[in-house]
Amino acid sequence: MSQDQLNSLARIFTFEKKLREAQSIVELRYIVTNELRSISPFIYSFFGTWTKPKRFKIEAISDIAVVEKTSPVTNLVQKIIQQKLKEASTDTHVFTLETESLIPAKGENPLPEQFIWVPCHSSQKGMQAVLVLNRNESWTEQETEYLRHIGSTIGHAMGSLVDKNIFEKMFTIIRSALFQFILFSGIIASMFIPVSLSVIGQAEIIPNNPSIINAPIDGVIEEILVDNNDEVSKHTPLVNFEKTQLQNNFDLAQQELKVIQTELLQAQQSSFNSKEDKALVSLLQSKIILTQETVNYQKLLLDKATLLSPNDGTVVIKDKQALMGRPFQIGENIMVIADPADVQVEILVPVKDSITIKKGAKINVFLDSDPLNVIKASVVKFSYEPELTAENLLAYSVIAKLEQEDAPPRIGLRGSAKIFGDEVRLFFYLFRKPIIVVRQTLGL
Template identity: 30%
Template sequence: MSISIHTDTASPDAVATALEARARRALSLEELTFSIANDAFAALAFRQALVLSSAAGSGSLLTVSGLARLGEDTPYVLWVHRLWPWLRQQLADSSGWLTLEEMAEVLPPDLRQGWEEWWPGGVFVVALPSRAGDVLGWVCFLPEHPPSPLQEALLQRVAQTWGYCWEMLTSNRSDGWLNRLKKTGRRQWMVAGVLILLLLIPVRQSVLAPAEVVSLDTTVVASPLDGVIKSMHVRPNQPVRSGQPLFSLDDTTLRSRWEIVQQSVAVADAELLAATQKAFDTPEGRSSLSLLSGRAQEKRAELAAIQAQLQRVNVAAERDGVVVFTDPDDWLGRPVSTGERIMQLANPDRPGVLIHVPAAEAVAFEVNAPAKLFLTVDPLHPQKAVISESSFQAVVSPTGVAGYRVRAEFIDTTVSARLGLRGTAKIYGERVPLVYGLLRRPLATLREWTGW
């Protein structure tokens, strides 16, 4: 709501005081510019007043007197936006009275036509300075007659207050953090410095990953031939001796073949014997003797091969150790091919750690990097180890997560950890600043989502 004070009934000081009080009560820049454009009529009678900002460089129109909302695409507003850069060059960031008659020769024709249509013969421009002297905005008054010296002095006085209020209202949004920073005391600066130093403290990168106790000296026990698992003679993690049976393949098919080939050998021997007896009487018998002899030898070789396969049906341990494999019931009746791994024969005297490091959480570490194993059965007594090898490519772990297989050796060679125990391993990598260790995962996630 505009104030109703006129120069005919009130002194200039009263008008200026009222305008300054109204400006100080403004809670936003929009409210301030509305007061400037409408309440200033008490100091200078005008047809229209426009408030422009310097934030956009060449100036942007904020408020027009008598309008609650400014249309951005009206012909009048577009013309003002084209006129103001030229008009500002004539003013050189200072207040003053300009007339169309004085600038008719230098004013572009399209701008002069708009002036003649919308504006009176002159315009009185008042700059709104900040405390540092920078111009924050302008007020263009369009009176029918030039302002008197008293009115100019009154508006110049009020312009100081308008500029101050403008600066305060805009500094709360754009420069508030800078002002607060300048007001920060010595103690706050010291606290900030200590925090920065703490963030620069070198710390060691680390990663936690699931792990299990394995043997570093293992032998693969594979199927010696194609067949079906008939029986498992041992249980998982069972200690075995050298030569102890581990599992057997079904020999039904091999024994059937052995019986058939054995009969074929008997038939070939009988034919060879008959041909040998005829060789003394007829030439035909002597000619077939070599053919039947080769056939008999072929059948004997086939029989020997089947006998060798029958001897390999029962698989025994090649050395002492512990057998490592899955549930025996999963193997019974299962067809296997030659060379397929059935189990492992591990040396329990050389335990180690197999760590499955997820690819998304991997950190840079070298061979011989330190690590710790926290067993699930004894988490309060971690076992120290050193990294011995790491896979080159990521593979799918038993949990279905892509990661790297890392092996580690226990530092204490006398540690007695049962094979198959599981837990969590902590691998230590290179030393980095604390701030990097804290922000490494968030930055990786940000890069994954943004591609930065």
């Protein structure tokens, strides 16, 4: 026996050991569709079983955690397997299909033409599953023999994990009159269980009491000196407005002031000999005061062309590029400076799902970045009139305070939040929406 054959047998033994150690059907499916590459390389691996006596379903695909039922590839291979089952193919064999029939959807690349059909038999319980492998190269006779042997091993492992008669036993229990009476009584009794009415809405972490940076002058933004989430300190330059016109106005005012000052000096020198020059001195002194005010005002506008941070914090700016070159009027919002340690959560509750929300109501927040951990919060305030959201839906805005004081979540994180309302009976909780639809439809 060659070294390659010994290596192949060693890999088969290792694979069978993993099958025997599988603790669940899910674990076994993963081993079958992914660990088999070391024995017989493939591109795609499809593994399925019968969910009902005559209903076959693909339940695992190589390199994919969850099988998408609507996927074009899944639907295509499902049809191929159904056809092979109609042909009563019960032995491991290689088969090929034409390229035209292997295109999952228009515009997508076709699957490789080479397939191998691996039925998974159990000597005690018969056919347990089907494994289909797919690649560009044809399978050798040695690989076919290996896979035939592995198919029976998989079938045996499946038979040990699945009780084929479990559905028949459950059906017998369900048909019994006593079970049906207990089940019906339990359902009726459960309708009176008190539960909290709740609603789920989109949530976003927002700053609490941020410093709002508005346009101090009418003008066009030339440059934004910071990016979103930048940490800034007090008096850090944030925005530069276009200064050309402001600088020109300031220079002209200064020049005008110098001219008047020169005229005043000349008038003062000649005022000793001329009564008219004495009167002109008073007039020019008044003009100097007014022009100096103009210079100071133009200087103030020029200074305001550079926006400075009013305090330490984090920059929150939605779309930096959209603001560049855009004309602003005095008071228009540009950005906010927020304290990253002082945050709250905003929840948008759709009008169609709204419930009675009270101040102090409990909220569970689940962030998309950490969906397994809940953040507790409570309602602080809420809007009485709905507003149009970015998704073009009418929703109420609910502001909530986070109970988590240490390590607050980052500003801008999004997720979902569940708001708890008044206690109601389970019947009303389940049928609230149908009742609303009936009342609106029939006018009751």
